[in-house]
Amino acid sequence: MNKILIQLFLIFNLISSDSVSDQVITRQGQVSFFSYTSVENIEAKNNQVLSIIDLSKQEIAISMLMNAFIFKKSLMHEHFNESYIESDLYPKATFQGNFIDFDPSIEGSQTRFVKGTLTIRNISKEIEIKTNIENVDGKFLITGDFELVVKDFEIKIPPILRPNIAKVISVKFRFEYQPYEE
Amino acid sequence: MKNSIFFLLCILCVGYHNLAQSQDLLKTLEQEYPDTPQYEIATFKSTRIAIGHSVENRRKGVLQIMAMNRYWNVPNHDGQTFIADKWSARIALEYGISNRLSTGFGWTTFEDVYDGFLKYNLIRQRKNSKKSLFSVTLFQNASYRSESNGRSAVYGGFEDTSFQDRLAFTSQVLIARKFTPQFSAQISPTYIHRGASLADEDPNNHFAVGIGGRYKLGGHVSIVSEYYYVANPIKSVDTFGAFALGVNWELSDIMLQFHMTNAWSTVEDVFILQTPNNFNFQDGNFTFGFTATFALHLSQKNP
Numbered sequence: 001m002n003k004i005l006i007q008l009f010l011i012f013n014l015i016s017s018d019s020v021s022d023q024v025i026t027r028q029g030q031v032s033f034f035s036y037t038s039v040e041n042i043e044a045k046n047n048q049v050l051s052i053i054d055l056s057k058q059e060i061a062i063s064m065l066m067n068a069f070i071f072k073k074s075l076m077h078e079h080f081n082e083s084y085i086e087s088d089l090y091p092k093a094t095f096q097g098n099f100i101d102f103d104p105s106i107e108g109s110q111t112r113f114v115k116g117t118l119t120i121r122n123i124s125k126e127i128e129i130k131t132n133i134e135n136v137d138g139k140f141l142i143t144g145d146f147e148l149v150v151k152d153f154e155i156k157i158p159p160i161l162r163p164n165i166a167k168v169i170s171v172k173f174r175f176e177y178q179p180y181e182e
Numbered sequence: 183m184k185n186s187i188f189f190l191l192c193i194l195c196v197g198y199h200n201l202a203q204s205q206d207l208l209k210t211l212e213q214e215y216p217d218t219p220q221y222e223i224a225t226f227k228s229t230r231i232a233i234g235h236s237v238e239n240r241r242k243g244v245l246q247i248m249a250m251n252r253y254w255n256v257p258n259h260d261g262q263t264f265i266a267d268k269w270s271a272r273i274a275l276e277y278g279i280s281n282r283l284s285t286g287f288g289w290t291t292f293e294d295v296y297d298g299f300l301k302y303n304l305i306r307q308r309k310n311s312k313k314s315l316f317s318v319t320l321f322q323n324a325s326y327r328s329e330s331n332g333r334s335a336v337y338g339g340f341e342d343t344s345f346q347d348r349l350a351f352t353s354q355v356l357i358a359r360k361f362t363p364q365f366s367a368q369i370s371p372t373y374i375h376r377g378a379s380l381a382d383e384d385p386n387n388h389f390a391v392g393i394g395g396r397y398k399l400g401g402h403v404s405i406v407s408e409y410y411y412v413a414n415p416i417k418s419v420d421t422f423g424a425f426a427l428g429v430n431w432e433l434s435d436i437m438l439q440f441h442m443t444n445a446w447s448t449v450e451d452v453f454i455l456q457t458p459n460n461f462n463f464q465d466g467n468f469t470f471g472f473t474a475t476f477a478l479h480l481s482q483k484n485p
Contacts, residue, residue: 027214050211061207067220072482074241075435082224083401083432088363096208156401161434 022056024140024177031173035166044069051175055104062095084155090121109134120153140177220309225317225360228475231394232408232426232441233453237319237358239303240278243481248274250448250473255465272448295449299323307359321354325449347378350451364398374451381418389413390454404430410454424453425461439473
C-alpha cells in the first residue's frame with residue numbers, strides 16, 4: 001500500500017513539474033498602434049514586449065514598458081510619454097487573461113478569443129480580443145488586432161490638439177513564443 | 183490510519199506544488215525585464231529654460247527654428263511706439279547632429295550680435311538608479327558683435343575695434359536633475375571671456391553661476407524660473423543678475439515660452455554680464471519675453 005502511495009506521489013509530482021514546461025514566453029513581442037486623422041497620422045511600435053502563456057491553464061499575460069515605443073518623430077516619443085501616457089507615473093501597460101476553448105495540441109492555426117483585463121495608466125478595462133494562434137511543432141505564434149478608445153484611459157488631450165489624435169486607436173500585436181525555462 | 187495520513191500529506195504536497203506554480207503570470211514577467219538602464223527624458227521641455235540654455239538637446243535630425251523676442255519701454259519716452267518702445271529679437275536655427283550633440287547659429291538685433299554654439303550631452307540621468315543622478319551637458323558659444331557705433335561695455339564700443347575685440351566666449355557646465363516627474367532644477371557654472379572692455383578696470387574673464395527650475399502644471403504647461411549670479415561683474419557700469427519667470431506652453435511641434443525678465447539680450451555673454459537694469463515693474467526695467475520654437479523633423483525613423 002505504501003509503495004503504491006509513494007508511486008502515486010511521484011507520478012503526481014511528475015505531472016505537476018511537467019506543467020513548468022507548459023509555459024511559453026516571448027521577450028521580443030511586437031505591439032504597434034495607429035492613430036489616423038485628417039491632420040496627422042501617428043504610429044508607434046514596441047519590439048520589447050514580454051508575454052507568457054500557461055498552456056495547460058490557458059492563461060496569458062503581457063507586460064510592456066510604455067517608453068519603449070518607437071515613433072517616427074522623436075518629439076512624438078517625448079510627448080507620448082510626458083504629456084499623454086505619463087510614463088514616469090505609469091511606466092507599464094499590462095494584460096492578463098484567459099483563452100476560450102484553446103487547444104494547444106492542435107497543429108496549424110486556430111482562431112480563438114482571449115478575455116481579460118487590460119491595464120494602462122493604472123486604469124483597468126475588461127476586453128475580449130480575437131486572436132489567431134499558429135502552432136508549428138509546439139512553437140506558438142499569436143497575432144491579432146483590436147481597438148481602444150482613448151477616452152477610456154483618461155488621457156488628457158487639450159482641445160486645440162483634439163483633431164490630431166484619433167478617438168479610437170487601432171492596436172496590432174505579434175508574439176512568437178519559445179519554451180520557458182526558469 | 184497511518185496510510186491515510188500519508189496519503190493526505192501527499193495530496194497536500196501536490197496541491198502546494200501546483201499552487202506555487204500558478205503564481206501570477208504577470209509577476210513572472212516582472213522578473214523577465216532585461217536590466218537595461220532607463221534614462222530620464224524631458225528634464226526640461228525645451229533647449230532653453232527661459233532665457234538660458236537647459237541640459238536638453240534636440241534629437242538627431244531635428245531642426246529647431248527659433249524666434250526669441252524681448253519688449254521693453256524707455257522711461258519718460260515721448261514717442262508713439264506701438265505696445266513697447268524697444269524690441270529685440272534673436273532668430274536662430276539649431277540642429278541635432280546626433281542625439282547628444284547639437285549646434286546652432288543665431289542673429290540678435292540688439293547690438294547686432296551673431297552667435298554660434300555647440301552643446302554636448304555628457305551624462306544622462308538614469309531612472310530609479312543610484313548611478314548617474316544628474317544630467318550633464320557641456321555648452322560652448324562664441325559671439326561676434328558687428329555694430330560699430332554702440333556703447334556696449336562688452337565689446338569696447340569703438341569704431342576701430344579689431345575683430346578679436348568684438349568676440350566673446352561663454353563656456354557652461356549645465357547640471358540638472360529631474361527630481362519628480364513635475365520638478366526639475368538646474369545649476370550652471372559659467373565662464374565668460376570677452377575680447378575687450380570699454381574701461382581698463384573691467385575684467386575680461388568672468389565667473390557666473392545660473393540656477394533654474396521648472397514645475398510642470400499639466401501635460402503641456404509648465405512654469406519656469408531662472409537667475410544668473412555674476413561673481414566678478416563689470417565695474418565701469420552697474421549691472422544686475424538676469425532673472426526670468428515664465429510659462430512654457432507646448433503644442434505638438436510648437437513650443438511657446440512667455441516670460442517676465444530684466445534681460446534685453448538673448449545672447450548668453452550679453453545677458454549674463456550686461457543686464458543694466460534690475461527686475462521690477464518700472465518702465466525700462468520690466469521686459470516681456472516671448473520665444474517661439476518650431477521643431478522640424480528632417481530625418482524620421484521607421485517604426
